[in-house]
Amino acid sequence: MFKGRGMRVILVSVLVLLLAVGGFAQVKMMKMKKMAVKKAGCAAGYLKTLASGVTIGAGKEYRYITSGGKPFDVSRYNYLHIIVGRKAKSVANLEITVLLSVSVPAGALLIREYMNCENRTRNSFTVRLPSNYNKTAYVLRVPVIAPMLYDVIVKNRGTKDIDDVHVILFAK
Numbered sequence: 001m002f003k004g005r006g007m008r009v010i011l012v013s014v015l016v017l018l019l020a021v022g023g024f025a026q027v028k029m030m031k032m033k034k035m036a037v038k039k040a041g042c043a044a045g046y047l048k049t050l051a052s053g054v055t056i057g058a059g060k061e062y063r064y065i066t067s068g069g070k071p072f073d074v075s076r077y078n079y080l081h082i083i084v085g086r087k088a089k090s091v092a093n094l095e096i097t098v099l100l101s102v103s104v105p106a107g108a109l110l111i112r113e114y115m116n117c118e119n120r121t122r123n124s125f126t127v128r129l130p131s132n133y134n135k136t137a138y139v140l141r142v143p144v145i146a147p148m149l150y151d152v153i154v155k156n157r158g159t160k161d162i163d164d165v166h167v168i169l170f171a172k
Contacts, residue, residue: 046168046170047170049166049167049168049169050169051064053164053166054067055161055162055163055164055165056156056162057161058159058160058161059156059157061155062155062165063153064152064167065150071149073147073148074144075148077171077172078143078144079144080098080142081142081172082098082152082167083166083169083170084165084166084167085165086165087136087164090134090136091135091162092130092133092134093129093157093158093162094157094162095127095129095153095157096127096129096152096154098140098151098152099112099152100125100142100146100147100148102146102148103148108150110151112124112125112126113125113126114145125140127140128157152169
């Protein structure tokens with residue numbers, strides 16, 4: 001029925017609407033795990049809640065890995081969609097960084113950007129939202145170029161605390 005960008009827009013619009021209207025706990029409970037969209041023979045859907053209702057102080061950051069999270073295998077997916085949002089509040093002044101990793105004998109190699117050899121562009125897994133970004137959520141789409149999602153870092157670049165931050169992981 002819908003192809004490409006249209007389906008993502010609908011999926012994100014539904015999530016943003018639910019975040020703005022009701023509590024995030026209700027959104028999470030509303031069968032998000034069953035909210036899968038068939039697209040080109042591949043299912044896109046909810047994987048995990050990485051943060052729920054956290055407060056990030058001015059100049060501070062929230063890290064999934066240091067908040068009790070563990071790296072997990074994402075190798076069977078093509079793309080990750082990291083959704084950062086707040087209930088009816090702006091996500092301005094946030095910086096979102098995604099770290100993928102590859103295991104090596106001494107630990108892990110962390111990846112936060114890559115070079116596209118076809119068009120010679122550098123692509124970063126970091127986005128910095130400006131102070132005038134008046135939306136309640138942001139979606140960062142990351143191609144899976146390494147087998148493990150190591151960490152998601154959400155940093156508050158503003159001068160005031162940002163409360164009620166939610167980070168959700170979708171994949172396809």
